[in-house]
Amino acid sequence: MAAEEEDPRMHPLPPYPEMILATVAAADDSSGTSVSAISDYVESCHGGQLPLAHASLLAAHLARMTEAGELLLVGGSYFRPGPDAPPPVKRGRGRPPKPKLPVPVDAAPRRRGRPPKPVDPLAPVKIPRPRGRPPKNAPGDADPDGAALAKRPRGRPPKVRAQFTEVGFV
Numbered sequence: 001m002a003a004e005e006e007d008p009r010m011h012p013l014p015p016y017p018e019m020i021l022a023t024v025a026a027a028d029d030s031s032g033t034s035v036s037a038i039s040d041y042v043e044s045c046h047g048g049q050l051p052l053a054h055a056s057l058l059a060a061h062l063a064r065m066t067e068a069g070e071l072l073l074v075g076g077s078y079f080r081p082g083p084d085a086p087p088p089v090k091r092g093r094g095r096p097p098k099p100k101l102p103v104p105v106d107a108a109p110r111r112r113g114r115p116p117k118p119v120d121p122l123a124p125v126k127i128p129r130p131r132g133r134p135p136k137n138a139p140g141d142a143d144p145d146g147a148a149l150a151k152r153p154r155g156r157p158p159k160v161r162a163q164f165t166e167v168g169f170v
Contacts, residue, residue, distance in 0.1 A: 012046075012049045013046055013050070016057060016058065016061040017065060019045070020042075021070070021080070023038045023041040024078055024080055025080065032074060032077025033078050034076060035076075035078075038062070038078065039054070039058055042054075042058070062078065066078070
C-alpha cells in the first residue's frame with residue numbers, strides 16, 4: 001500500500017481527556033458533573049472497549065485536567081471553566097508556609113533562645129561559681145580535718161579469707 005491507512009481497530013477508544021470533556025459538555029448541568037456520572041457516561045458509550053483499570057485511569061486524568069485548568073472542581077463536581085475563569089494556581093511541593101504576622105515598627109527584635117526568668121527582688125543573691133568540673137585535689141593536699149588522702153591501688157581488691165582458729169577437743 002502506498003498510503004498507509006490507520007486501522008480503526010488499533011485505537012478503538014478516544015483519549016480519556018476527550019471522553020471526559022465530551023461527557024461534561026453532554027451533561028450541561030448547572031450543578032456540575034460528578035465522577036460517578038462521568039464514569040457511567042463513558043461506560044455507556046464505550047462499554048466493551050474500556051480497560052480493566054478504567055476507574056484509576058479516569059481518576060488520574062481528572063486530577064491532571066483539574067491541575068492543568070481544563071476542568072474546575074467545585075464541591076465534588078466538575079465544570080468546564082468559563083472565559084473569565086482565573087488561571088489555575090499550581091502549588092509547590094511540601095507544606096505551604098505559615099502567613100507572616102506584621103511586625104510593629106517600634107518593637108525590638110526578639111533574642112534567640114529561651115527568654116530570661118523574671119527577677120525576684122526578695123530572692124537571696126546567688127554567688128556565681130566557675131563553669132565546669134571542679135579541679136582534683138593534689139596528692140599532697142590535706143583534708144580540712146587534717147587527714148591525708150590515701151591513694152587506693154588499681155584493680156579489684158583481694159578476697160579476704162576468714163581466719164580459722166584451732167578448736168581443741170577435751
